Each structure stands twice: as structure tokens, then as C-alpha cells.
Amino acid sequence: MTAFQRLILRANSGRSWAANAITLRSLITLVEGCLLVALGVRLLQAGGLLVSGTAGISLLGADLTSLSFGSLFFLINLPFYWLAWKQLGLNFTLRTLGCVTLLSVLSDVLTSSLPLGEVSLPVAAIAAGLLIGLGVTLLFRENASLGGLNILSLHLERRFGIHAGRTTFSFDLLLIALAALAYPWPQVVGSALAFATLSFVLGRYHRRTPQTTKTTRDITHSSEDSVQAAG
16 A cells, blocks of 8 residues: 555544534645645646646646646546545545645646746656645645545455555556657656655655554555565
């Protein structure tokens, strides 16, 4: 199981109704997280780079079609809300829907209002990975996410025993392969750097956050044990 998926489970574990209630502070945090991610996406767009998950698929689709990133990101995430509701509850799903919608709007607004010239691909990749990683961690703190393939991976692991980490890795490999067909190699390498930076940020957040419930510890340890056994 990836750090991203552990964080989704941890954000949703053992929370009372009071902890799930929307407050002004949590609302501001969600907006801040979406804005950081939108800025990261804008940098990726300026460099013609991708990142993992549905955001990467949306960036690729925006380059190959006439649709905007925001429109594609909103549409691609629609099938995942039912899985999120079944796996992680209604509160998590509603917050995620709100964040996906807000990010879709912010990204399209920044695309039209924040023109960027030529950017350094390594700098854009690292900065975007950091911004998106920090933004996503803020959303996790408030029991929300940006939807995506990680929820599908969690569902496949729970329903069919298919390891979530392997599923996510397969999706990322497929996305990199598609990027290799559509982009010059400097952008493919830059995209891989953005993937790695985002994973690094989420991994650091995971290690520094204590486990909140025994259930989450058991899920994480079980998944890690299966990785070691497979290796």
C-alpha cells in the first residue's frame, strides 16, 4: 500500500461526528490545500509535464484534446465517488467532491489569469511536486482528498486482494508510457521527477504522522508484510 493510500485511510479512521463537522478553520484549510495543488498544476502545464493519478491523466488529456484540465479532472473523478462512499464514508466523499470541484475551477482560472513563459523543467517538476504534495497533505488533515485512482486501488485490494501498491504502480507506469509516446524525452524525465517529488513529500508526511487507530495499523502492517513476502 502506498503512502498516499495509508494517508487516505488514516484521515478517515476513528473520527467522531464532531471531528467531521465542517468549521471555518477546516474550510480555510481545504481551500488552501486546493490552491497549492492548483499552483502546482499550473507549473506542470507551463512545462508540459505530468504527475501521477487522475491529475496526470487530465493533464495529458488537456494536451491531446480541446477540453481544459479542470473539465477533464472533474469528469474523470465522477466514477470514483461511489467507491469512496462505499470504502470511506459519506463525509469523506462529500469533502472530496467539494475539493475536486474547487480544484477544477481554480486550475482553469489560473490557466487564464496566470500566464507563464518558458520554465526550467527540473525546477517546475520539483516545485510542482512540492506544492501538490503539501496541498494534498492539508486535505488529508481535514478528511478529504482529490479522489482518483488510489481509491480504486483500495477497492480492488479489499474486494479482490489485489495489492493496492502494485495497482497504483501499474497505473503510473502506464501513464509514463503514454507520456513517452506523446512528449519529447525531456518532458518525460521531468514528469518522472514530479512523480518522485510528490511521492517523497507524501512519504515524509506519512512517517511523521503517528498512527491513529489499531485498525489502520493492522491494515498498514498487513500490506507491508505482503510486499516483503512478494519480494
